[in-house]
Amino acid sequence: MKTLISKKAPDFVASAVLNGKDIVKNFTIKQFLGKKYIILFFYPKDFTFVCPTEMHAFQEKINDFKKRNTEIIAVSTDTEYSHWTWLQMSKDKGGILGITYPIVSDINKTISYNYGVLSGNIICDSSNNIIKAEGELIAYRGLFLIDKKGIIRHILINDLPLGRNINESLRMIDAIQYFEKSGEVCPANWKIGKKSIKANHDGIIDYFS
Incomplete structure (x- = not known):
């Protein structure tokens, strides 16, 4: 897949959880264009091990991002209801209670695919009908810095076991x-x-x- 660096960030409309509690159905990054920078980061799964450490680490630095006029947005292929449930669990139980930035549901895998971070492979026949999937169709640990014009200026993609700095x-x-x-x-x-x-x-x- 060609790199997205210096290209327009793919837009999307998806369900998301805001402020740790409010489910919305039409979340989009367009609302921030011309106003804020965006850190859009993908993670593999809710209720796992490395993922909550990253989620909390971003929250701990949220005021530093705000000082830089930057919005943090997380994405995984779980449902918005899975996100919401995880957000109600305390940190000592493996949850992410206290996270306030948006967490987007990419249940259809299209956002992860368009950003080039979807793991696994979709196998199609000669008529382009899906036969099966090889491996889990979840997101690698991708991170994209998007400027106020909607252009991707920095990309980092880690394999599943490797947390980000x-x-x-x-x-x-x-x-x-x-x-x-x-x-x-x-x-x-x-x-x-x-x-x-x-x-x-x-x-x-x-x-x-």
Whole structure:
């Protein structure tokens, strides 16, 4: 599958749970375009092991994302009712009580497929009729940073056992916002306060603090 980097983020309309309790049927990322950056992250399953650690880790940093004008949105292939039930369970019982950002239901697998993070394979016959599925049709741990114009600027996809580093997501938001403001690019391991790079008209690299 071709990369989605620098492409328009695929839109969707789906059911989601908001504020840990409210089920809506027509959630879309269009509502944030022109207003906010988006961290859209996919996870494999509700009621599992690595997934709740990531969910809580994003919630713990939610004020840092808000300071950067960034909306966090989670997606898995579970139903909205599964999400809602998981949201009522306390952390010490493996639940995600206290999560306030939207959790989207991709029960039809189309969102995961369009973002290139759907695991497993769908086997079709010569007439394109589905015969069977090989492996579980669930989402890998994909993460997409979408700018205010709806363009995907950063992609990270982990295999199922590997949890993400939430601080890296914040660093990438800082980097794209710094670039948009200054026009200077961000070298390896860059963070706010470190030197950025700008090429002058002679092709010589200048460093800026």
